[in-house]
Amino acid sequence: MAMESPLMEPLLDSNDRAPAHVDTPGEHGDAAADESSAVVGNGTDAEESIEKKTVDGDDDGEEGDEMSASVQRRLDEIGGAGNEEEEEEEAGDDAEADEMAARMERRLAALPGKPHVSELYTIFRVAGPMRDRNRHLYEPQMVSLGPFHRGAGRHLDAMEAHKWRYLRDLLARGGGGKSGGATLADYARAARAMEPRARRRYAEPVALPPGEFAEMLLLDGCFVVEFFLKGEDREDDALIDASWAMQNVFNDLILLENQLPFFVLERFYNIATGGLGRDHFVTKVLVNYLTVDMGAARDAEPRRAPDGEIHHLLHLYYHWFLPPEDRPAGSDPAAAGSGSGKSEEDAFDEWISKPMEERVPLTLPSASDLKNAGVTIRAKKSPRSLVDVTFDPRGGVLEIPAVESYTNHVVFANLLAYEQSRGRWELQRLVSYVLLMESVVSAAHDVEILQRAGVLVKGGEDTAAFYAHLAGELCPPPEFVNNCYADLFRDVREHCGRSWNRHRAVLVHDYFSNPWTSMSAAAAVFLLVLTVVQTVYTVLPYYNPP
Structure with a gap:
């Protein structure tokens, strides 16, 4: 060839230098090719050169071995440099990790409480949706009251100024000898001492510094105490005594997000009264307000303060509204068959084999359907609480406590929210009651049935919508409720499923619903009997001739 393109050279020779060109001797002289030209040379010519070297003999094979060794050394050097960089990165990562761990350790050390010991959060925000x-x-x-809505809007500013007047009135009570000369410093020392414990009762972090948090406890807590003391003494208060204002203040005092820990109120009450104690504060003062809007629960047997710690005013109101009751007997499905001669295991297997709707019915039929199935609905006499609903399977009688007042959405909404904040293993009695009433009162005709039964004393057209809103907006889905009426639901549905009960209900409804239909039915039966007797006397001579 006259002018042949230079062949691709090996990357390095044995001395780590660019080797001489291996083309035909003398054609291009002894000029050395640098590494870049070696890399980008003509690939086809390189292949031909390599083939030629292989054919030429052992010398070319030795050069190939040297080239391979040289390339391997270069690769080892490159690999070694990469390892050094990785080691430096690992060392850097370790330093950053140590710094991050130290920062997180400080955050962990600042957390209150101990590992695996749950904090006693008692004041929550209501769930988002x-x-x-x-x-x-x-x-x-x-x-x-408290930190969640502090400074939330101008509509609260008037009462913020009024709190200072109440604080002044509470301090003035010391002049009458009630508090033994308590001063503002006494209240301030008590507030500072209670600040860490009170802060831990809120389920969300509170950004207020300790001093401001303690001042908030003092001002808000003294306002609540003086509010109830004024009510006990029947003192005039132009702002609170307005009818619309009194209901709003009462509602605000039982909002779940608007609570103060009860031990704060108890401590300030003891300072203001010279140590009358919690029982006096609860039974002589608070009960006058906590029974204002309780309906059937107001007529129940006298109650005392709950055992153990009272969390806040809403907790106390819930206790008065729904006093503790034992879990209904037979709520354990395995125990349901214990009286039928079956073992617990067999009874449980039989129970679990049933469809979900039969195992744990989620709703009741409407009042109209219950009536058509032979269920009698009555107002319960002397109920223990609003949720004291019972069913007698033998007589088919469903007894529900009378509801005198049902329109206070705020009361029900916050009682429902509090009940759902107590824990997933607790019986949700008020949620169960709302779901029961929502299923029974599903239309205007159902409201009329419950009115005639005496269950809804003041029920109206909005009653069905009221319970539908509570169940649909403020309660969890029925399948996620620990329902206290599971056995009652099951017994009612079994009763409604028997055909004889339904036929008997139709008979009573069609022929014995009023005196006139009863007289007509009786006359028809009498004529039928006469007809049968006449027929018998007519036929007998034929078979027994004289």
Whole structure:
């Protein structure tokens, strides 16, 4: 060839230098090719050169071995440099990790409580979706207590100024000898001492410094104590005595998000009264307000303060509204067959083999359907609480406590929210009651049936919508409720499923629903009997001739 393109050279020779060109001797001289030209040379010519070297003999084979060794050494050097960089990165990562761990350790050390010991959170915000659609049911309208709604809006400013007047009135009570000369410093020292414990009762971090948090406890706590003391003494208060204002303040005092720990109120009450104690505060003062809007529960047997710690005013109201009851007998499905001669294991297997709707019915039929199935609905006499609903399977009688007042959405909404904040293993009695009433009162005709039965004393057209809103907006889905009426639901549905009960109900409804239909039915039966007797006397001579 006259002018042949230079062949691709080996990357390095044995001395780590670019080797001489291996083309035909003398054609291009002894000029050395640098590494870059070696890399980008003509690939086809390189292949031909390599083949030629292989054919030429052992010398070319030795050069190939040297080239391979040289390339391997270069690769080892490159690999070694990469390892050094990785080691440096690992060392850097270790330093950053140590710094991050130290920072997180400081954060962990600042957490209150101990590992595996749950904090006693008692004051929560209502769950997001439920709260977003019903903000007016959970946010204060006149007075804010605690940190969640502090400074939330201008509509609360008037009562913020009024709190200072109440504090002045409470301090003035010391002049009458009630508090033994308590001073503002006494209240301040008590507030500072209670600040860490009170802060831990809130389920969300509170950004207020300790001093401001303690001042908030003092001002809000003394306002609540003086509010109840004024009520006990029947003192005039132009702002609170307005009818619309009194209801708003009462509602604000029982909002779940608007609570103060009860031990704060108890401590300030003891300072203000010279140590009358919790029982006096609860039974002589608070009960006058906690029974204002309790309906059937107001007529129940006298109650005392709950055992153990009272969390806040809403907890106390819930206790008065729904006093503790034992878990209904037979609520354990395995025990349901213990009286039928079956073992617990067999009874449980039989129970678990049934469809879900038969195992744990989620709803009841409406009042109209219950009536058509032969169930009699009555107002329960002397109920223990609003949720004291019972069913007698033998007589088919469903007894529900009378509801005198049902329109206070705020009360029900916050009682429901509190009940759902207590823990997933607790019986949800108020949620169960709302779901029961929502299923029974599903239409205007059902409201009329419950009115005639005496269950709804003041029921109206909005009753069905009221329970539908509570069940649909403020309660969890029925399948996630620890329902206290599971056995009752099952017994009612079994009763309604028997054909004889339904036929008997139709007979009573069609022929014995009023005196006139009863007389007509009786006359028809009498004529039928006469006809049968006449027929018998007519036929007998034929078979027995004289």
